[in-house]
Amino acid sequence: MTSPIIITGVGKRIGYALAKHFLAQGQPVIGTYRSHYPSIDELQALGATLIQGDFYDNAQVQTLIEQLSQYPKFRAIIHNASDWLADNSPSLAAHEVLQRMVQVHVSVPYQLNLALESQLRAGAEGEIGASDVIHITDYVAEKGSAKHIAYAASKAALHNMTLSFAAKFAPEVKVNAIAPAMILFNQGDDAAYRQKTLAKAILPKEAGNQEIIALVEYLLDSRYVTGRSHNVDGGRHLK
Numbered sequence: 001m002t003s004p005i006i007i008t009g010v011g012k013r014i015g016y017a018l019a020k021h022f023l024a025q026g027q028p029v030i031g032t033y034r035s036h037y038p039s040i041d042e043l044q045a046l047g048a049t050l051i052q053g054d055f056y057d058n059a060q061v062q063t064l065i066e067q068l069s070q071y072p073k074f075r076a077i078i079h080n081a082s083d084w085l086a087d088n089s090p091s092l093a094a095h096e097v098l099q100r101m102v103q104v105h106v107s108v109p110y111q112l113n114l115a116l117e118s119q120l121r122a123g124a125e126g127e128i129g130a131s132d133v134i135h136i137t138d139y140v141a142e143k144g145s146a147k148h149i150a151y152a153a154s155k156a157a158l159h160n161m162t163l164s165f166a167a168k169f170a171p172e173v174k175v176n177a178i179a180p181a182m183i184l185f186n187q188g189d190d191a192a193y194r195q196k197t198l199a200k201a202i203l204p205k206e207a208g209n210q211e212i213i214a215l216v217e218y219l220l221d222s223r224y225v226t227g228r229s230h231n232v233d234g235g236r237h238l239k
Contacts, residue, residue, distance in 0.1 A: 002026070002027060002028055002075065003028070003074050003075040003123045003125075004027075004028035004029060004030045004071065004074055005022055005027060005028070005029055005074070005075050005076045005077075005078065006029075006031075006032075006068065006074060006076070006077040006078065006116075007029060007030070007031050007032075008031075008032045008055075008077075008078070008079055008081035008108070009033065009034070009081030009082060010029075010033055010043060010048070010050070011034070011035060011037045011040055013183075013184060013209070014136065014180075014183065014184075014209055015031070015078075015081070016039050016043070017209035017210075017212070017213060018080070018212070018213060018216060019031050019048055020042075020043070020046065021213050023043070023046045023047055023048055028047075028049070029047075029048045029049070030048070030049045030051065030068070030071075031048050031050050031051070032052070032053055032055075032064065033050060033051075033052055034052070034054055034055065034081070036052070051064055055103065055108045056103055056104065058103075058107075061107075061108055061111060064112075065111065065112065068112070068115075068116060068119075069116070069119075072122060073122035073123040073125075074116060074119045074120055074122075074131060075123050075132070075220075076123075076131055076132040076134065076220060077112060077113070077116065077120070077134070078134045078136065078216065079108075079109040079134065079136060081104060082104065082105065082136065083101070083151075084148065084151055085100060085101060085148070085150065086147050086148055086151075087147060087150055088147070094150075097150045098150040098153075098154075101150040101151050101153070101154035102150075102154050102157070105151075105155055105157070106154055106157045106158055109135060109158060109161065110161060113165055113169075117169065117173075120133065120169065120172070120173045121172040124172035128221065128223055129171075129172075129223065130171065130173060130223070131174070132173065132174050132175070132176070132219060133165060133169070133173060133174070134176055134177070134178060134216060135158050135159070135161065135162050135175075135176070135177040135178070136178050137156075137159045137177045137229065138151075138152070138155040138179055138180065138181075139180065139231055139233040139236060139237070140152040140155065141155040141156040141159045141179060141229075142179070142231075142237070155179075158177070159177050159179070159229055162176060162177040166226045166227030174219070174225065174226040175226055175227060176219050176225060176228050176229070176230065178212060178215055178216070178219075178229075178232060179231045179232065179233070180207070180212060180231075180232040180233065181200075181207075181231075181232065181234060182197050182198075182201075182206070182234075183206075183208065183209065183211065183212060183232070184208065184209065185197075185206060200236050200239060201234030201235055202234065202235035202236075202238050202239060203235050204234070205234070207232060207234065211232055215230055215232060
């Protein structure tokens, strides 16, 4: 039987799209989610194994690790779970914003990678001869952010962990990062916001989930790419 792919944060957007994509291929998926959306029921009906947990609560993270440790091997882990807290969040002190961003974007992927190393190595089978870890970071890890400094810093740390884990887990496990900019607008985004956002890129269009899905598939199929960050930003770095 095909080894499962773990995808964190499958309730919406990229995580949800990736989970649906792999389930449609007959690929077993283990998904984590924090909040319940109708999408969770849909993924469960499609055959996903779903685990609810709050990554801000380290006791729940340890419970997740214990559950995942029961599996003998994994094809991949895609670290997609994320939060986007502004530095001036009204209900949180500055140190709490930073602590939360580091917890979800750095501490949880770090703990999962270390805890599941043997299962990832065991999943290195078939033509490719390797399993995968994919960190979903952000293009702001390279340029910083005016209002989301803690967020950008935590994503930069996740990028750096890509380098360390790629060296540590080779050759059985490839470790790469995907650094997207704006992939999908939200339903409530007005025309002015959309126009302003699109103007930041030299390819002024909404990328869509398929852009990320195609890149994930490329990384899974590759036999010779590890320790790299793959930007999906429409050329924002050139403006």
